Amino acid sequence: MVLHIYHAAVGEKEFQFSTEINRLTPELYEADVNKAVEEVSSTILEQLTGEDAMCCTCKTAPATRLLHHTMLFAETFPPRVEDLPQPLCNSENCEVVAKANYMMDMEDATAAQGRPSPNGCFRCHKGANGVVMAAPLLRCSRCKVAKYCTAECQKADWRVHKQVCTPGEVVAEGTRK
Known part of the structure; x- marks a missing residue:
């Protein structure tokens, strides 16, 4: 077990806790991170106020839960979970749209840094984390960010994607202005 700093930010509020995380295997790491998230989730939710206490998608209903997106920075000192x-x-x-927004944001951020897509196909995730595909992923013709392995995956994802798809001027591979 290694002591990690757990750091989370929602709007202007930041939260930081210490937690023990086992890094021996990906499964143990994931279980320990999930346990830490479960332990702090209600505390974070209780401390949110104003706009931050509202659903990030519909912005009309009070938030009743948090959708977590964790990243491990094991090589930093001290090691941390963001x-x-x-x-x-x-x-x-609202959950489906929030996940889609997060994928779009991560796609923009990694493309801007010249790194491979963390998402791969936005529907089935083939080609995620830089896995080489036989054929290149197809881009949404409107936003130029969402990627799909086939026209069928794109069509199946349209109900969700159209809620977050905005036209953008492409300024670099995969990034929008």
Whole structure:
């Protein structure tokens, strides 16, 4: 077990806790991170106020839970877990849209840094984390960010993607202005 700093930010509020995380295997790491997230989630949610206490998607209903996006920085000192929690209401649609927004943001950020896509196909995730595909991923013709392995995956994802898809002027491979 290694002592890690757990850091999360929601709006202007920041949260930091110490937690023990086992890094022997990816499974143990994931279990320990999930346990840490579960332990702090209600505390974070209780301390949110104003706009931060509302659902990040519909912005009309109070948040009742957090959707967590954790990243491990094991090589830093001290090692840390960064979390980008999104406040959500009970709507399943709000969760789907929040996940899609997060994927779009991560795609923009990694493309701007010249790194491979963490997402791969936005529907089935083929080609995620730089896995080489036989054929290049197809880009959404409107936003130029969302990527799909086939036209079928793109069509199947449109109900969700159209809620976050905005036209953008491409300024670099995969990034928008």
